[in-house]
């Protein structure tokens with residue numbers, strides 16, 4: 001089974017450009033695949049059972065819900081005798097599941113490497129935050145009342161089936177989530193998602209879903225894009241300007257014309273491209289380059305492991321007698337000793353490679369060091385890291 005290499009695999013057969021032009025933040029749509037094993041490279045019911053039945057499972061992020069009625073966590077957790085941590089009591093968890101409660105787990109990608117990679121891929125594709133929520137629902141049940149979400153979602157049906165009803169958006173692309181008690185409108189979209197199918201919904205579209213005659217498992221892969229407001233806030237967050245450093249008049253007795261003039265003067269001096277570049281770099285540094293998996297990837301690295309570039313170019317290389325500087329599209333620059341030149345140039349040209357394929361006189365140890373540094377900086381990643389669990 002093919003692994004998920006790009007976000008295109010999530011929305012296949014719709015092309016990404018088609019998705020962005022015609023659906024993204026515009027309207028919901030369904031993909032019926034008639035291919036039950038489609039999401040198996042990402043997650044299977046066997047993976048989920050293995051994770052959920054693990055002993056000492058931290059209860060953080062777990063909820064039990066039935067038509068939005070949420071159980072108090074103390075009813076299905078206990079204290080671990082060794083650590084004192086609040087952990088899942090499996091007998092109680094599955095007891096409530098048998099009574100019709102949906103098991104809902106926030107950030108389920110913490111537990112499963114391929115799902116973690118999918119969330120990471122979503123972050124890198126959209127330049128936004130992402131999360132994978134698990135919904136594990138008993139037969140014929142509905143976990144949540146009709147509501148809208150403040151994030152765009154891709155519903156990936158992993159097991160069983162679920163009937164979805166999507167209603168028009170009462171608010172254009174809201175940034176808050178809300179529930180509804182009375183649904184007197186007709187849905188604009190109804191669909192039964194079978195195993196391997198997908199539903200996309202922009203934020204704000206009201207929806208509800210009920211499982212079929214068997215259990216249903218789906219992953220809600222969310223995507224939250226930054227706003228112009230976020231960009232603006234980042235711009236003013238680190239204002240260090242002679243006009244703005246002055247104390248306000250006593251009792252905030254501010255002259256509005258003076259304040260307006262300060263803002264105008266400040267904005268006039270800004271290099272807007274620099275502001276956007278810094279916002280992009282900060283996002284990459286925090287979200288993309290430091291994404292999970294760096295230590296795991298480095299720890300298993302040997303000369304045969306296949307590597308590929310994680311970060312799209314362009315790159316530029318500057319070299320003098322002392323050092324080589326690799327500048328990345330994020331604005332970051334990484335310094336290497338000059339002897340790394342052949343190795344770096346090969347890596348920038350290569351699609352997929354292993355350390356033992358690099359045409360260099362350097363020792364394997366030095367080449368591994370260079371590749372580990374590039375993994376750490378988020379430039380390279382291991383092509384198919386082993387499936388791992390984080391618990």
Ligand SMILES: [Fe+2]
Pocket residue numbers: 147148149207
């Ligand atoms: Fe939702």
